[in-house]
Each structure stands twice: as C-alpha cells, then as structure tokens.
Amino acid sequence: MNQDELKAAVADAAIKEIEPWLEKDTVLGIGTGSTANLFIDRLGKFAGRFKGAVASSDASTKRLKGLGIDVLELNSSGTLPFYIDGADEVNAHLQMIKGGGAALTREKIVAACAERFICIADDSKYVAQLGHFPLPIEVIPMARSYVARELVKLGAEPVYREGVVTDNGNQIIDCYDVMIDDPKAMEATLNGIVGVVTNGLFAARGADVLLLGKEDGVERTALR
Numbered sequence: 001m002n003q004d005e006l007k008a009a010v011a012d013a014a015i016k017e018i019e020p021w022l023e024k025d026t027v028l029g030i031g032t033g034s035t036a037n038l039f040i041d042r043l044g045k046f047a048g049r050f051k052g053a054v055a056s057s058d059a060s061t062k063r064l065k066g067l068g069i070d071v072l073e074l075n076s077s078g079t080l081p082f083y084i085d086g087a088d089e090v091n092a093h094l095q096m097i098k099g100g101g102a103a104l105t106r107e108k109i110v111a112a113c114a115e116r117f118i119c120i121a122d123d124s125k126y127v128a129q130l131g132h133f134p135l136p137i138e139v140i141p142m143a144r145s146y147v148a149r150e151l152v153k154l155g156a157e158p159v160y161r162e163g164v165v166t167d168n169g170n171q172i173i174d175c176y177d178v179m180i181d182d183p184k185a186m187e188a189t190l191n192g193i194v195g196v197v198t199n200g201l202f203a204a205r206g207a208d209v210l211l212l213g214k215e216d217g218v219e220r221t222a223l224r
C-alpha cells in the first residue's frame with residue numbers, strides 16, 4: 001500500500017471508531033491536513049445524522065460545509081466527545097508534532113476541548129523520538145526575530161516559513177535540529193517565550209487513541 005492508501009485506511013478506521021456516537025446532538029472536533037481531509041470526505045455521508053463539527057482551520061471549515069456538515073462555534077459547543085486529526089510525528093506515548101500545515105493553534109485549542117483525541121496517521125509518522133520533523137512555532141509577527149534568537153539559545157535552528165500567514169494572522173517559525181528528550185518540558189519552555197502563540201508539540205495533551213496505518217492493517221493503540 002502506498003502512503004495515500006494507508007491514510008485512507010486510517011480514515012476508514014476512524015469513521016468506524018466514532019460512528020456509534022453520531023447522534024443528533026453530537027459535535028465532533030475536526031483537524032486539518034491530508035489525512036483529516038480523507039476523514040472529512042468519509043464523514044460527508046453521515047451529514048444530518050449528527051449536529052455538526054468544530055473545525056481547526058478555514059480549509060477544513062470549507063471542506064465540511066461543502067459536504068453539508070454544519071460548522072459550529074467552539075465557544076458554544078462545550079466539551080466535544082472526539083477530536084480527530086493527523087500528525088506530522090507521533091511517538092509511543094501518543095505525543096505528537098503537528099503544524100506542518102500551519103494549523104497548530106486552532107488544532108491545539110479544539111483538541112483541548114475534546115474528551116478523546118483520535119490521531120490518524122500512516123506509519124511514516126511513527127518515530128522513536130520526536131524532532132526529526134521541524135517543530136513549527138506560531139508567533140506574533142512583530143516578535144518573530146526575538147523568538148528566533150531565543151530558540152537559537154535553546155540549540156534550535158529556527159527558519160522563518162516565508163509567505164505563510166496562519167488563520168490567526170500570525171507567522172510560523174520551523175525549528176530544525178531539536179531532538180526532543182522531554183516533550184512536556186520542551187512544550188512548556190517554548191510556551192514561555194514571549195511572542196510565541198503556540199508550539200507544535202502536543203505532549204501535555206497528546207492523543208488518547210492512535211490509528212496507525214501499516215502495510216498489514218491498521219494498528220489501534222489506546223492510552224485511555
């Protein structure tokens with residue numbers, strides 16, 4: 001199976017995981033990216049059977065609406081039963097790096113409001129140690145150079161993702177050469193730099209379930 005087929009397989013598995021919970025008052029949290037898109041496409045056939053979705057990006061909002069799924073405000077949706085999203089890297093503790101598509105801030109907010117985070121990924125995303133994928137950091141534009149200097153002090157090599165403006169009107173710095181020994185500590189340290197809006201480490205709130213697409217099938221890991 002190629003990578004796209006593995007992504008499709010985990011999207012199918014995620015539908016099976018949540019389908020029994022699709023009732024008239026169910027609101028789902030929905031992620032962003034190519035794997036999340038495959039999930040959204042499959043969710044389309046259930047439009048009308050559940051209340052709607054909270055989306056983590058303008059792109060996912062557009063895709064959901066195009067399939068007839070109502071997109072709701074997070075502030076009036078309360079706690080969501082599920083958040084379904086992909087990852088750029090995921091480890092055995094279901095901690096992740098996310099934000100390759102610059103949607104990390106809204107993803108982290110919607111994930112924080114969910115009872116269960118279901119991560120869907122092909123097995124190229126599975127790593128022993130986070131940090132091979134450059135760690136995205138969303139910054140307030142006027143703080144970009146300051147944040148970059150602070151990142152250098154931490155041993156990272158920050159690179160401005162030129163031309164990218166997030167859905168929140170901010171900018172992205174990608175951090176190369178950071179092997180992350182303690183993801184929770186690193187997440188907290190990066191959050192402490194003035195001007196950082198969000199960093200792409202999802203460690204304090206990682207996933208609860210990982211559906212990992214492998215050549216011999218979808219492997220399900222549940223931590224909670």
Ligand SMILES: O=C[C@H](O)[C@H](O)[C@H](O)COP(=O)(O)O
Pocket residue numbers: 031032033034035036085086087088097098099100101102103104107
């Ligand atoms: O900002 C983007 C998100 O964090 C995505 O979930 C992540 O980049 C994975 O995307 P994909 O499924 O396209 O590999």
